Structures are given as C-alpha cells and as structure tokens.
Amino acid sequence: MTILDGKALSTQLIDSVKEKSAQLSPTLAVILVGENPASMAYVRNKRRACERAGIEYQEFNFSTDITQKELLDKVEELNQDDSINGMIVQLPLPDHIYVPEVIRAINPKKDVDGFHAYNLGKMFLSSEFEDLPPATPSGIVKLLDHYDIPIQGKEVVVVGHSNIVGKPISTMMLNRDATVTTCHIFTQDLATHTQRADILIVAVGKEKLITADMVKDGVVVVDVGMNRNSEGKLCGDVDFEEVSKKASYITPVPGGVGPMTVAALILNTVHATERQKQ
Ligand code: NAD
Numbered sequence: 001m002t003i004l005d006g007k008a009l010s011t012q013l014i015d016s017v018k019e020k021s022a023q024l025s026p027t028l029a030v031i032l033v034g035e036n037p038a039s040m041a042y043v044r045n046k047r048r049a050c051e052r053a054g055i056e057y058q059e060f061n062f063s064t065d066i067t068q069k070e071l072l073d074k075v076e077e078l079n080q081d082d083s084i085n086g087m088i089v090q091l092p093l094p095d096h097i098y099v100p101e102v103i104r105a106i107n108p109k110k111d112v113d114g115f116h117a118y119n120l121g122k123m124f125l126s127s128e129f130e131d132l133p134p135a136t137p138s139g140i141v142k143l144l145d146h147y148d149i150p151i152q153g154k155e156v157v158v159v160g161h162s163n164i165v166g167k168p169i170s171t172m173m174l175n176r177d178a179t180v181t182t183c184h185i186f187t188q189d190l191a192t193h194t195q196r197a198d199i200l201i202v203a204v205g206k207e208k209l210i211t212a213d214m215v216k217d218g219v220v221v222v223d224v225g226m227n228r229n230s231e232g233k234l235c236g237d238v239d240f241e242e243v244s245k246k247a248s249y250i251t252p253v254p255g256g257v258g259p260m261t262v263a264a265l266i267l268n269t270v271h272a273t274e275r276q277k278q
Contacts, residue, residue: 001244002147004222004251006139009146010259014053017270021054026273028055028086028112028265029078033071033097034064038226039090046088049262055269058084064094071097072105079107085273086112088265091164109276112268114138115164123168127175131275132268137169139260140201140222141176147249149220151176155196159183159210159237160203165224169201190214202237212242219243221250224257 028050032043043059050057060074071089078084087110093099103111108118114134122129130138144151156178160166170182183193194200194214202210203224215221221244225237236253244250251257 001247002249004143004147004249004256006143006251006256006258006260007254009143010049010139010263011052013142013263014049014266017266018052018054020270020274024270024273024277026055026085026269027058027083028088028269029058029060029084031060031062031071031074031078031087031089033062033066033090033093036092039092043090045259045262046265049266050269053266053270055266066094066097068097068101071102075102075105079105079110084110085276086110086269088113108132110272112265112272113164114168114268120163120168123171123175127172130172130175132272133172133264134164134168135264135268136165136203136224136257136261137172138264138268139262140169140224140257141172142264143222143251143257143260144199144220149199149249151178151199154178154198155181156199156201157181157183157193157197158201158203159187159190159194160205160224162203165203169203173199173201204237206237207235208237208239210238210243212239212246215243215246217246218248219246221247222257223251223253225253226258 047057078087089102103115108116111119114132119132156173158166158170161182161184170180173180181193191214199220201222205225207227223236223238227235229235234254
C-alpha cells in the first residue's frame with residue numbers, strides 16, 4: 001500500500017511555479033466573511049502558499065452582517081481592478097447571502113476557485129477545456145497523475161455530488177475515459193457501488209462512512225472529507241486504518257487532498273494571470 005502524499009506533491013507543485021510567478025507577478029484577492037475557524041485555517045494555508053509561490057496575497061475581511069449588495073460591490077471592485085488577477089470568496093457565507101449570485105458576479109477570468117458556471121461549463125467539453133477547473137478536483141487529478149495511476153477504462157466511483165467536488169470530479173474522470181458512477185445521499189445500497197470501484201473518491205463529510213467491507217482489494221482511495229472525530233482530531237470519510245489494509249493507494253487526512261487543493265489554487269492563479277497578460 002502506498003500513501004498518496006498530497007503534502008509533498010503540493011510543495012513540489014507550488015515550488016514549480018516560482019519562476020513563472022516571478023515573471024508575471026500575480027495577485028490573489030481573498031474575501032473572507034466572518035471568523036469561522038475552519039475558513040480562517042484554509043485562508044491561512046492559502047496565504048502561506050501564495051508567499052511560497054511568490055504570489056501577492058490580499059485579504060479583505062468583512063463581518064457577518066455584510067449585505068448581499070456590499071459583497072457584490074466588493075466583487076465588482078476587484079473585477080475592475082487590473083492589478084487583481086485571481087479572486088476567491090471563501091465559503092461558507094452567512095445564511096442571508098445568496099451564494100450563486102456572488103459566484104456569478106466574479107469575472108470568470110479571475111475565478112481561480114473554478115466555481116463560475118462558465119468555467120464549470122467549459123469542463124464538460126473535454127480535458128482540454130479545463131482551463132480554470134475547481135481546485136479540489138483538479139488537485140485530485142494531479143495527485144493520481146503524479147503516482148501514474150491509470151484512469152482510462154477504470155471503474156471510478158465518486159461518493160458525494162456537490163458542485164465543488166463530487167460533480168466536477170465525476171466530469172473530469174469522464175473526460176479521462178473512466179466509467180464513472182456518482183453516488184449521493186439518495187443512492188440505494190452504497191456498498192454495491194463502492195465495492196466495484198478501482199478508484200474510489202469520497203467527498204461527503206461523514207467520519208468512517210466507508211468501511212473495509214465496502215471496498216475491494218487493490219482499490220485506490222481518495223478521501224476528500226474533512227471531519228473532526230470525538231477527540232477533536234481531523235479525519236476523513238474513510239476508515240483509514242482498516243481500508244488502508246486493502247487499498248493499493250490511499251490519501252491520508254490530513255496531508256492528502258487538502259494540500260493538493262491549495263496547490264491547484266496556486267496553479268490556477270498563475271494560469272489566470274498568464275492568460276490575462278497574453
Ligand atoms: P457537501 O457538504 O456540499 O455535500 C455532501 C455530499 O455528500 C452530497 O452530495 C450528499 O448527497 C452526499 N452524502 C451525504 N450523506 C451521504 C451518505 N450517507 N451516503 C452517500 N452520500 C452522502 O459536499 P462538499 O462541499 O463536497 O464537502 C464534502 C466533504 O469534503 C466535507 O467534509 C468537506 O469539508 C470536504 N472538503 C474538503 C476539501 C479539501 O480540500 N480537502 C475541499 C472541499 C470539501
């Protein structure tokens with residue numbers, strides 16, 4: 001069994017763009033609303049990665065009573081500012097904010113999270129059009145590629161169908177000619193699907209949802225989940241201890257998909273800047 005070391009690859013990928021970054025001087029703007037501890041930790045990791053890559057990082061903090069209009073005005077201001085190359089609005093946002101409208105307001109060319117319908121729609125054409133793919137799915141593909149794990153013709157089972165992970169990673173796997181099954185909360189008998197998987201990608205948010213009896217020998221497991229267990233420790237959706245005994249490759253949590261998401265965001269920021277300056 002091999003651990004898919006997202007932390008090491010993330011550092012390597014971030015270092016690989018330093019030279020390009022020095023030529024392009026990209027700037028990433030991050031909008032953070034409120035003080036959600038998880039969001040603050042994610043944003044901190046993004047800032048550190050920008051520093052390492054040589055990307056200028058600008059953070060805009062707002063209190064949770066920000067109105068929809070004030071937030072949209074800020075997005076528009078950053079859209080108009082030519083010195084800003086990439087922009088992300090850290091999710092989740094407070095309940096009174098209508099998220100689809102905020103994402104739609106971001107200039108797709110600066111949408112380095114890859115959440116805008118324009119960038120998501122382009123992905124449906126083929127892998128060639130994955131210009132600014134969503135960061136987490138993009139990071140997963142880079143991790144599989146780095147370890148030379150074949151995708152073409154494989155049975156890929158994705159658990160979770162969110163717009164930011166489950167649906168786009170299903171599309172990216174289809175673009176690479178896998179046979180894809182996407183499972184979700186309404187899937188009847190989840191185990192019958194997961195047991196068929198050559199590559200199992202789990203993005204749900206439920207500790208130990210995937211147990212050893214639900215996978216076959218030799219499976220490649222990508223665990224996107226981020227949960228706190230009863231001891232307050234970070235863990236994924238997969239029972240790592242038991243499932244790793246059957247897996248050929250598996251991502252740890254932490255140290256797997258999380259750092260790869262940050263690396264993909266950095267690559268998207270450099271790519272967006274390059275296209276804007278062409
Ligand atoms: P979400 O919270 O928007 O949706 C959860 C998905 O899981 C839905 O598709 C739902 O149908 C499905 N689901 C819920 N219960 C299920 C069950 N019992 N069986 C099968 N499917 C079930 O999803 P999200 O935003 O993609 O987040 C999923 C997890 O991934 C969370 O733990 C989140 O913190 C984590 N996450 C991690 C990263 C990272 O970089 N590592 C990035 C994004 C999300």
